[in-house]
Amino acid sequence: MSTSERRGKQRGGSAAAAPKPHEVTTEVLRTADELRRRVAAALAPQAITSQQYNVLRILRGAYPDPLPTLEVGARMIEKTPGITRLLDRLEELELVKRVRGVEDRRLVECRITEGGLSLLAELDEPINEVNRDAVRALTPSERRSLVRLLGIVRNLK
Amino acid sequence: MSTSERRGKQRGGSAAAAPKPHEVTTEVLRTADELRRRVAAALAPQAITSQQYNVLRILRGAYPDPLPTLEVGARMIEKTPGITRLLDRLEELELVKRVRGVEDRRLVECRITEGGLSLLAELDEPINEVNRDAVRALTPSERRSLVRLLGIVRNLK
DNA sequence: ACCCATTGCTTGACATGTCAACTACTCACA
DNA sequence: TGTGAGTAGTTGACATGTCAAGCAATGGGT
Numbered sequence: 001m002s003t004s005e006r007r008g009k010q011r012g013g014s015a016a017a018a019p020k021p022h023e024v025t026t027e028v029l030r031t032a033d034e035l036r037r038r039v040a041a042a043l044a045p046q047a048i049t050s051q052q053y054n055v056l057r058i059l060r061g062a063y064p065d066p067l068p069t070l071e072v073g074a075r076m077i078e079k080t081p082g083i084t085r086l087l088d089r090l091e092e093l094e095l096v097k098r099v100r101g102v103e104d105r106r107l108v109e110c111r112i113t114e115g116g117l118s119l120l121a122e123l124d125e126p127i128n129e130v131n132r133d134a135v136r137a138l139t140p141s142e143r144r145s146l147v148r149l150l151g152i153v154r155n156l157k
Numbered sequence: 158m159s160t161s162e163r164r165g166k167q168r169g170g171s172a173a174a175a176p177k178p179h180e181v182t183t184e185v186l187r188t189a190d191e192l193r194r195r196v197a198a199a200l201a202p203q204a205i206t207s208q209q210y211n212v213l214r215i216l217r218g219a220y221p222d223p224l225p226t227l228e229v230g231a232r233m234i235e236k237t238p239g240i241t242r243l244l245d246r247l248e249e250l251e252l253v254k255r256v257r258g259v260e261d262r263r264l265v266e267c268r269i270t271e272g273g274l275s276l277l278a279e280l281d282e283p284i285n286e287v288n289r290d291a292v293r294a295l296t297p298s299e300r301r302s303l304v305r306l307l308g309i310v311r312n313l314k
Numbered sequence: 315a316c317c318c319a320t321t322g323c324t325t326g327a328c329a330t331g332t333c334a335a336c337t338a339c340t341c342a343c344a
Numbered sequence: 345t346g347t348g349a350g351t352a353g354t355t356g357a358c359a360t361g362t363c364a365a366g367c368a369a370t371g372g373g374t
Contacts, residue, residue, distance in 0.1 A: 018297030019304045021288035025192050031307040032189030033234045035182050040362090049329060070352060077190045082331055084354055089329080106339045106352045131178035137309050140175030146306040147176045150188040152294050153303075197332090206359060227322060239361055241324055246359080263322045263369045 028153065035134060042126040046119055048093075051076070051086055053127075056095060056120050059112035066109035068101070095119060185310065192291060199283040203276055205250075208233070208243055210284075213252060213277050216269035223266035225258070252276060 019027075039050050048056075058075045059067060067075075073083035087110060090096040095116035101107030112120075135143055176184075196207050205213075215232045216224060224232075230240035244267060247253040252273035258264030269277075292300055 016301060018300050021292045022285070024292045024295070024300050024304055025288045027304050027307045028185070028192060029189050030234055031311045032186050034311045035185060051330065068352075069354095077187055078194075079331060080352095081333080081354080082329095086330075101352095104340070104352085108353065128179070131182045134310050135178045135181045138181070138306065142306055142309075143175050143181050144173060145302060146310075147181055147184050149295065149299055149303040149306070150184045152299075153291050154188045154191045208360065225322075226324095236361065237322095238324075238363080239359095243360075258322095261322085261370070265323070 024153075028150070035130075038130045038134070039127065042130050043123060045126075046123055048095075048119070048123075051082075052090055052095075053120075053123065055083075055086055055090060056112055056116050059096060059110060060117060060120055063112055063117070066099070066111035068107045068109055069098075072110055090116070181310075185307070192287075195287045195291070196284065199287050200280060202283075203280055205252075205276070205280075208239075209247055209252075210277075210280065212240075212243055212247060213269055213273050216253060216267060217274060217277055220269055220274070223256070223268035225264045225266055226255075229267055247273070 036050060039053075043050060043053055054076055055072055058072050069083055069087065070080060072087070073080045076083070087096060087098065091098055093115075095113055096110055097113055098108050098110050101109055138146065193207060196210075200207060200210055211233055212229055215229050226240055226244060227237060229244070230237045233240070244253060244255065248255055250272075252270055253267055254270055255265050255267050258266055295303065
């Protein structure tokens with residue numbers, strides 16, 4: 001048992017007991033999961049997944065320039081090997097086109113297609129709504145705070 | 158477009174501009190992902206996954222009583238069908254034992270084994286360390302704050 | 315006692331995360 | 345110019361999330 005045990009009931013005060021480390025991290029994980037589910041729901045009508053959507057957004061950001069495969073992977077939330085298969089499917093759906101690099105033939109340049117762009121256009125609004133809803137009840141100051149606190153959790157160590 | 162649009166550029170002030178909704182949600186997702194990776198790293202030595210660990214913890218919480226399959230699933234972070242296969246593997250590893258319910262034969266009662274308990278014992282410390290490290294740089298008040306803000310994001314619609 | 319909606323799981327199919335091993339290329343250097 | 349280290353991707357194998365369909369046991373109503 002930890003030493004904090006001896007503080008007992010908390011001197012009646014206005015502030016609740018500080019949450020345990022485990023409670024904080026759990027809350028982060030649960031919240032992210034909830035957000036993931038809401039995003040997935042918003043994407044469902046177009047039958048694409050959250051990762052596919054992310055890839056398309058990244059490629060739209062570079063449009064009309066292409067990006068090499070691993071550069072796309074790096075801009076996601078990490079992870080490399082999966083990116084190939086992700087792009088495989090997007091290419092089958094003709095939302096993305098890939099061409100072997102000319103200068104450096106190790107590269108595979110990926111570019112979003114017209115179809116990909118218009119599909120994204122359909123999704124922007126629903127996704128923005130999910131995001132707006134998520135933070136609707138937070139004041140600007142609370143939003144800054146939340147981002148700052150999460151940054152601390154993520155960066156240190 | 159929302160009414161907040163008219164506030165324009167933010168009157169130069171000391172506070173940074175409020176992050177956009179999309180930036181807030183992205184931060185939550187990124188942070189959760191980072192945490193997931195740290196947890197996975199802590200579990201790697203015992204070769205179990207984060208979901209398997211969660212199941213074992215839930216079952217330890219009920220020990221020595223068993224829990225029906227879907228009750229375990231419900232206590233995770235949602236999701237049902239996956240729980241069966243998860244338990245299949247844990248049973249193969251002999252970390253969990255399942256028996257058909259006697260009263261209600263639709264139920265499958267799951268109980269953690271001795272082996273499961275001692276494996277968990279090995280992991281408690283490393284996992285606690287991950288959690289402690291994650292919040293180490295947060296003051297008690299900041300921890301409360303973070304949990305509160307995440308709660309707002311999660312609960313409101 | 316019989317029927318059916320409900321409940322508790324299980325399965326199949328597909329997308330993704332993740333690790334490890336492998337191929338194709340490029341580059342600097344001997 | 346040949347070679348080896350490093351880079352960019354791909355592929356195979358396995359665990360999980362997720363949806364939809366299917367099965368067996370229950371329980372209430374007739």
